[in-house]
Amino acid sequence: MQDPLGAFMPDGLFSLQETEVGPLAGLTFAVKDLFDVAGQATSAGNPAFRRDHPEASAHAASVARLLSAGARLIGKTITDEFAYGMNGINGHYGAPTNSEAPGRVTGGSSSGSAAAVAGGLCDFALGSDTGGSVRVPASYCGLFGLRPTHGRVPLVGVVPLAPSFDTVGWFARDAALLARIAALLLNREAVASFEPRRLLLAEDAFALLDPAVRTALDPQVKRLKDRFGSVTAINLAGPMGNLENLREVFRLIQAREAWTAQGGWVTRHWEDISPDVAERFHQAAAVTDVQVQAAEKQRVVYTEWLSELLHEGALLCLPSALGPAPRLDQPIDSLGEWRLNTLRISCASPLARTPQISLPVAQVGGLPMGLSLMAQQGGDETLLAFAGRFTQTPEPGSQLDVF
């Protein structure tokens, strides 16, 4: 196989099939190079990290389970360094090509996984989503992407960034396949079964978008509203007051956890890390206990508020990103600012541990733009089923397009 999109690691193409039978037989997939594949060292997007670590002794638990279900693994994809980024530009391994948005980033940190699925190189791909790393590239590349409820997919064999936010997520070109993967990867103890009854709209998040982006999403929001009969506007920031505050709560906790997880190695390798990511780690090291403790308290308050809001059948509609994929050829500082602004929208589900799905239902000037739905913790299956019905093209004259 070829890799015309630069989605895979330099020597990251191979073919691994454990069985030819199973529910995923005939399907191919790729995994972000944050996931262990037995016999290969995991880079986490950094060549020195890769050299410093032994070959993985076993597949990541999620990878192993997919292989046992008959899927064929075709390779390891590029990730932003330590998954601590959102743009899909890796200083060592490059920026995968976004086949759906020429000259634009794929988004990250699951950049190569999104690029590979969008470009048709494989049927689905695993990524990880700590602060938006599946939902944002899904939005930029015109894909379905799921961030599951925190804790429902095992992280064993995945390099950690911020464990209380880290999730295994995945991309596919249709909702049905997204759901088939979910049926294999999600644990079953934490299912919250309910019928979607109410629609909430994150007004403050939509207010951050350019008018052209809002206009592009409007018809889909209208379709949602028609299905539910009504919509209730809320502020995603909730008790945090505004989305800047919300993002700051996330940033502080993520920084502390990232420093705890990777600071030891990073301290010995400052010169091996791209400047923008190194700067992020420097800032992470400087976060104080007092800041973290205050942020943790805020997180509890926020989670209780959002859980209450989503309780009993509400789905929350919000943009998947701040807009379509930014141009590749802009200054790194400008992309860094874009990342921080994007986090204002994407950090809600990580903070509250809720599932969120990005649906490729809109375009802005020919570029993909995703719309997201969030459900209560454990509502992954409901979210996937609803997304399947909502995105299915109804037969002409059909009356089936209801739930």
Added chain:
Amino acid sequence: MQDPLGAFMPDGLFSLQETEVGPLAGLTFAVKDLFDVAGQATSAGNPAFRRDHPEASAHAASVARLLSAGARLIGKTITDEFAYGMNGINGHYGAPTNSEAPGRVTGGSSSGSAAAVAGGLCDFALGSDTGGSVRVPASYCGLFGLRPTHGRVPLVGVVPLAPSFDTVGWFARDAALLARIAALLLNREAVASFEPRRLLLAEDAFALLDPAVRTALDPQVKRLKDRFGSVTAINLAGPMGNLENLREVFRLIQAREAWTAQGGWVTRHWEDISPDVAERFHQAAAVTDVQVQAAEKQRVVYTEWLSELLHEGALLCLPSALGPAPRLDQPIDSLGEWRLNTLRISCASPLARTPQISLPVAQVGGLPMGLSLMAQQGGDETLLAFAGRFTQTPEPGSQLDVF
């Protein structure tokens, strides 16, 4: 291969090897028939449950990961029905033979896994531990057994009993192998690194034992005490007042969770379930919301108390069971009462989500009896390393037997 011990399911012997390289190459293992193996229906110890459910579409995440590390899976072992038992007597599939204690039960619910490892049929085996189902059979069969920190090993593909207590655990004949499995199965985000500095002794738990059992454990407790220099007696019941209350908190929450997880199926299959397990489910169905809410509150209080106690390097020593394995040929009611009494000792780590290891360091009248060590959440690696040093036979005259 033969199964002279009746440890495996009737058609449960096979050979599955995915790769011949990896850190577990050359080792064989078995898994409790609560774990999915692709292409086979999982019984959870009940023939009707097995008939009612389709063949598993993928291996349980833990099984898949071990296979990817080179271990060879030789079969599925008998479990107590729904893992809702502790004696190792399955009304449908029989009672595996305890090679280390003739005429005695193996303990359960991971009965066949313990029997297979004790009898040398495989090198290690996976079980599950909700209320003692690894530690108790390890104690009865003279094995090392680990119940890890709750949540550190994925449960995807394992039939749930009581999710907030359910853990994947495992058995081996030596501490080193127990630790090698841990290195593969435990997630790395939740590691609590510390040096064991203090020894605590669960006085009220030891007080439940027959004098002969206490006498058998005494020299090992003395060895522990010599290593730490001192020992602090505590009551395992802590703020619950007595161990009967502690057990009741566990029983109520377990009952509610078991009913939530399995009640739907059970309600349609009362006649297919062994009377003692059916009775347990009847009682579970009768537990009230008020009881559960009160128990959940008590659990929080207990967990905070125990976490505080174990903080900063304490290990807690307690018996693994109430005594050596009971005789097979006694009335089922008497074994049921033995189970409830055993839970008074074994429910502490499930309630507080702490790791606990059972060490085969004693015998009572020629029968194995385990001694347990518990650490704070995330202290699994420390516990395993300490257990390895503690159970290693020192060279004559060696000065190395210190930590």
